[in-house]
Amino acid sequence: MLAQYTRLRCFQLTSEMAGQPAGKIHSMPELPEVETMVRDLEGQMVGRRITGVDLPFAAEVKYPDPLEFRDRVVGRTVNAISRRGKYAAFQLDGADVLIIHRGMTGSLFLRNSSDPQEAHIRVLFRLDDGRELRFNDPRKFGSVLLMERSGLERPLPWLRMGPEPLDDEFDAATLRRALARRTALLKPLLLNQSVVAGLGNIYADEALHLARIHPQRRADTLSTHETKRLHAAIRTVLAEAIAGRGTTFSSYRDYEGREGDFQHRLRVFGRTGAACPRCGTAIIKLVVGGRGTHMCPRCQKV
DNA sequence: CCTGGCACCTGCAAGC
């Protein structure tokens, strides 16, 4: 792992977790946002026992069926919390791991049971300290699963996922091998979790800009030098974002909370028409692989 | 196997 990545252990509460009024905070759950969440929750939840489960929207649980899910979760203690790609994994005592993917709009709130419930809670875990872990997911794109951590019961969702971009095993040669025979455009490939884990639309755009590579380049046309730049850019962008506790978008809010601050340091994403931080040219937005894509037309030539 | 396109779902913003 990158040195700064392991050294950055901090356990600040997010505004949501601290129980402040929620306002409208929305963080895009890519790798840095999930990493931030996992570190925060680890400091709060390890050792806690789950005493009950509510399923206001049972379809959020993808496996097993709701009755078995509740049966296997209730009474278990959280031993550790980790991350793989965009998945959070709660290691429970016994054989099972509770897996949560936030989809696009999912958030985890840690609140007192007496706190009023938010509008789109899909799964709620009651804890033995009087608090609740609430999975709020307005658009229902998220998923919750429970299975044996051995993967014998059912393949774990990250079985075919690519390498962790901040691990040592992810080097430039690995990235080059993953891209060398691919004819697809670079941007959609970076969003493909089997190439490298954890990138979403924000950090794919940010990494391509930092590497000065056009998102519509065919993957197999990248030179060795360009691949090295892209590899370094992916790690730099993700490490920076983790240091900033992720990117948080808020359409409106009426208080100063402790949300992530990386949205203020984005180079291209969401900055259509604004100046490229490198050359000053206006950032443009196009659609690549069906996704909004932000880039500098001068720094990122085809 | 790979690629590209679309569906899923809902809140929000833009347009009339």
Add this chain to the structure above:
DNA sequence: TGCTTGCAGGTGCCAG
């Protein structure tokens, strides 16, 4: 003001 329309994007499924 209030309605309609389109957009946002992670993932899974489908056809070619």
